[in-house]
Amino acid sequence: xxxxxxxxxxxxxxxxxxxxxxxxxxxxxxxxxxxxxxxxxxxxxxxxxxxxxxxxxxxxxxxxxxxxxxxxxxxxxxxxxxxxxxxxxxxxxxxxxxxxxxxxxxxxxxxxxxxxxxxxxxxxxxxxxxxxxxxxxxxxxxxxxxxxxxxxxxxxxxxxxxxxxxxxxxxxxxxxxxxxxxxxxxxxxxxxxxxxxxxxxxxxxxxxxxxxxxxxxxxxxxxxxxxxxxxxxxxxxxxxxxxxxxxxxxxxxxxxxxxxxxxxxxxxxxxxxxxxxxxxxxxxxxxxxxxxxxxxxxxxxxxxxxxxxxxxxxxxxxxxxxxxxxxxx
Amino acid sequence: xxxxxxxxxxxxxxxxxxxxxxxxxxxxxxxxxxxxxxxxxxxxxxxxxxxxxxxxxxxxxxxxxxxxxxxxxxxxxxxxxxxxxxxxxxxxxxxxxxxxxxxxxxxxxxxxxxxxxxxxxxxxxxxxxxxxxxxxxxxxxxxxxxxxxxxxxxxxxxxxxxxxxxxxxxxxxxxxxxxxxxxxxxxxxxxxxxxxxxxxxxxxxxxxxxxxxxxxxxxxxxxxxxxxxxxxxxxxxxxxxxxxxxxxxxxxxxxxxxxxxxxxxxxxx
Numbered sequence: 001x002x003x004x005x006x007x008x009x010x011x012x013x014x015x016x017x018x019x020x021x022x023x024x025x026x027x028x029x030x031x032x033x034x035x036x037x038x039x040x041x042x043x044x045x046x047x048x049x050x051x052x053x054x055x056x057x058x059x060x061x062x063x064x065x066x067x068x069x070x071x072x073x074x075x076x077x078x079x080x081x082x083x084x085x086x087x088x089x090x091x092x093x094x095x096x097x098x099x100x101x102x103x104x105x106x107x108x109x110x111x112x113x114x115x116x117x118x119x120x121x122x123x124x125x126x127x128x129x130x131x132x133x134x135x136x137x138x139x140x141x142x143x144x145x146x147x148x149x150x151x152x153x154x155x156x157x158x159x160x161x162x163x164x165x166x167x168x169x170x171x172x173x174x175x176x177x178x179x180x181x182x183x184x185x186x187x188x189x190x191x192x193x194x195x196x197x198x199x200x201x202x203x204x205x206x207x208x209x210x211x212x213x214x215x216x217x218x219x220x221x222x223x224x225x226x227x228x229x230x231x232x233x234x235x236x237x238x239x240x241x242x243x244x245x246x247x248x249x250x251x252x253x254x255x256x257x258x259x260x261x262x263x264x265x266x267x268x269x270x271x272x273x274x275x276x277x278x279x280x281x282x283x284x285x286x287x288x289x290x291x292x293x294x295x296x297x298x299x300x301x302x303x304x305x306x307x308x309x310x311x312x313x314x315x316x317x318x319x320x321x322x323x324x325x326x327x328x329x
Numbered sequence: 330x331x332x333x334x335x336x337x338x339x340x341x342x343x344x345x346x347x348x349x350x351x352x353x354x355x356x357x358x359x360x361x362x363x364x365x366x367x368x369x370x371x372x373x374x375x376x377x378x379x380x381x382x383x384x385x386x387x388x389x390x391x392x393x394x395x396x397x398x399x400x401x402x403x404x405x406x407x408x409x410x411x412x413x414x415x416x417x418x419x420x421x422x423x424x425x426x427x428x429x430x431x432x433x434x435x436x437x438x439x440x441x442x443x444x445x446x447x448x449x450x451x452x453x454x455x456x457x458x459x460x461x462x463x464x465x466x467x468x469x470x471x472x473x474x475x476x477x478x479x480x481x482x483x484x485x486x487x488x489x490x491x492x493x494x495x496x497x498x499x500x501x502x503x504x505x506x507x508x509x510x511x512x513x514x515x516x517x518x519x520x521x522x523x524x525x526x527x528x529x530x531x532x533x534x535x536x537x538x539x540x541x542x543x544x545x546x547x548x549x550x551x552x553x554x555x556x557x558x559x560x561x562x563x564x565x566x567x568x569x570x571x572x573x574x575x576x577x578x579x580x581x582x583x584x585x586x587x588x589x590x591x592x593x594x595x596x597x598x
């Protein structure tokens with residue numbers, strides 16, 4: 001069953017063009033040059049219950065705008081959103097009761113008070129029963145060890161602790177859907193690891209459906225079964241990461257060091273460089289496996305060392321972004 | 330009924346936490362107590378000085394003026410307690426602070442009003458109460474049930490009028506997209522109109538503040554009615570009119586706020 005349905009979503013806003021200097025400023029008072037920009041341009045997708053979907057794209061692609069419309073903060077110019085069958089624009093209260101949202105650049109925690117106070121406020125707001133509250137907090141604490149800083153004022157928490165606090169705050173009422181907008185932004189390796197672990201766990205334990213926007217492709221690799229890539233407001237790719245890699249970068253490189261300089265061609269791999277005793281082969285992984293290639297070559301000459309290079313995920317995504325821009329331009 | 334109990338329980342914890350937040354910064358609180366006590370007491374001392382020199386202000390002796398002044402500072406303090414958020418609405422809008430409310434399953438105006446129950450307002454209420462009690466004694470007001478009811482109506486109505494006008498001004502930011510609003514300017518206006526008797530102004534100004542921009546109802550008309558009732562002008566006490574004007578303006582400001590929220594576009598990318 002699809003828990004999130006988005007069809008033909010459009011968000012337009014007016015961009016004001018200003019003229020130069022004082023003369024321009026006075027002129028702008030009377031004549032304004034506005035230009036309508038489509039931040040989100042006819043986006044449609046649906047997400048099944050229990051999925052973790054990575055929603056990625058370059059800066060200004062329209063990711064946050066989409067998340068804000070999905071969570072009912074912004075009104076779409078046109079198009080329809082259904083979260084569990086309800087439109088957030090029509091029945092905001094009912095939708096948000098079943099929704100958790102975390103903006104990595106923002107916090108919903110009370111800056112002045114100890115972390116636990118915000119949780120108690122949320123307990124009342126979401127009318128969480130005492131028993132459920134204790135249970136949920138216990139479970140979330142198991143993953144995150146927040147009790148080490150639950151009595152610290154939020155203003156004294158580190159960024160990593162604050163983010164954990166925000167994630168727990170968003171999950172206290174056990175929502176079925178969770179939107180995370182750059183949850184790992186600015187975090188160190190350790191904090192990133194624990195945020196990813198948290199996302200995995202809550203997804204597995206409660207079948208929480210998660211939409212994740214991020215610039216950290218490590219997040220995507222570790223967490224997402226599916227990625228939706230948008231650029232300039234439109235979806236340019238939608239599928240699993242593996243499919244995407246196969247499509248954009250079907251080649252792998254095998255680096256072989258021999259004992260002596262040799263040149264050994266192979267029918268299923270292209271010999272891209274030979275430098276002294278080192279040869280580099282390029283092959284498609286659907287044509288031949290690396291093991292087979294090594295075996296074949298080792299029949300001809302003894303091999304000293306091998307190395308295998310995958311296409312870097314960053315490069316793949318960069319390629320996708322660039323293709324996206326060029327096909328629109 | 331269940332909904333009301335739910336909202337009360339959230340209001341209670343919000344108020345408790347707002348007070349806790351203010352207590353995190355005790356020196357700021359003490360500073361406000363001192364500053365506001367000095368400001369309002371000296372303010373009244375100036376009025377008394379003028380009266381001692383000239384006999385009266387707008388036909389009012391200093392006893393009645395103390396009563397009027399005290400009433401005004403009290404409703405100012407109460408308005409600051411409940412409506413201070415309106416002063417920063419423009420910044421809230423620009424920084425996308427309303428996002429938080431939109432993500433929670435509660436009424437937006439309720440969340441907005443109870444987000445910051447401002448303890449600092451009590452630093453106005455303390456000197457206000459001092460001058461007010463002094464005034465009550467000097468005008469020999471009988472502490473009857475009727476008088477207390479009239480005073481409470483006036484305070485409630487006055488607080489609502491002030492809060493509603495602030496909310497109108499603050500909501501303008503939704504349209505102007507600018508953090509600047511006129512809350513501080515109307516604050517000045519409230520003072521001019523509610524601390525001094527309206528009779529010091531020309532008739533057209535009196536009419537303006539009675540009918541068009543009904544700020545004279547914050548203190549002047551109900552206080553005048555309490556001190557020297559003139560039956561026959563209106564079928565109800567002026568304090569009841571104040572309360573009605575307050576409720577009406579507040580309802581209107583809620584409508585404007587809601588309309589403004591409809592235009593709210595969050596912040597950032």
